[in-house]
Amino acid sequence: MPVLPPSRPFANGDARGEGDSQRGLIDGHDAQATLSQVNTKSPQTLKPATAAQKLGVYLPATPDEFQSTPLTRDQLNELLATPPEWLTELRLHGPHPRLIVAGKLGVSASGLARAGVTEALTTQEIKELLQDPPEWLVRERSTQAAVREEQRRVKERNAAREAR
Numbered sequence: 007m008p009v010l011p012p013s014r015p016f017a018n019g020d021a022r023g024e025g026d027s028q029r030g031l032i033d034g035h036d037a038q039a040t041l042s043q044v045n046t047k048s049p050q051t052l053k054p055a056t057a058a059q060k061l062g063v064y065l066p067a068t069p070d071e072f073q074s075t076p077l078t079r080d081q082l083n084e085l086l087a088t089p090p091e092w093l094t095e096l097r098l099h100g101p102h103p104r105l106i107v108a109g110k111l112g113v114s115a116s117g118l119a120r121a122g123v124t125e126a127l128t129t130q131e132i133k134e135l136l137q138d139p140p141e142w143l144v145r146e147r148s149t150q151a152a153v154r155e156e157q158r159r160v161k162e163r164n165a166a167r168e169a170r
Contacts, residue, residue: 049078049079049080050078050079051076051077051078052076052077052078052079052082053076054068054072054073054074054075054076054077057072057076057077057082057085058072058103059103060082061082061085061086061093061097062097062102062103062106063093063096063097063102063103064096064100064101064102064103064126065103066126067096067100067101067126068092068096069092098129099128099129099130100126100127100128100129100130100131100132101125101126101127101128102126102127102128102129102132103126104118104126107123107126107127107132110129110132111132111135111136111143111146111147112147112150113143113146113147113149113150114146114149114150114153117146117149117150118146120142120146121142121143121146
């Protein structure tokens with residue numbers, strides 16, 4: 007960061023920077039201390055929908071208390087580190103949110119929408135679909151495989167261009 011020559015005046019016109027404190031301006035250390043105090047007063051909270059998304063669970067299937075209470079980052083980290091029984095059960099058996107269902111089926115979320123799958127599915131329902139895949143699932147998995155292949159091809163092409 008360049009240093010200003012001593013002859014260049016500060017914003018208030020004073021070449022030495024004096025007078026800033028008289029105008030209510032504070033230096034960087036005071037500003038940082040003030041921001042630290044503000045940040046310690048109220049911890050960041052997450053809405054239940056955001057917390058459920060970060061935990062990979064379907065919000066309507068969570069306990070009422072979870073659905074109605076915002077979580078702090080520390081509480082979210084605690085749930086991630088030591089999940090309670092309800093969270094473990096939801097992750098294992100569902101119902102699962104759309105992105106999790108799409109991932110387990112090997113399709114995109116858009117593919118689920120095209121197929122008319124709008125409800126959350128349980129792990130058992132996903133297994134049944136995979137064991138006897140309907141036509142839409144075969145088609146969407148094929149589409150997803152083609153998309154992934156194209157992404158791989160483009161990535162390799164870009165890497166080859168950068169290597170030149």
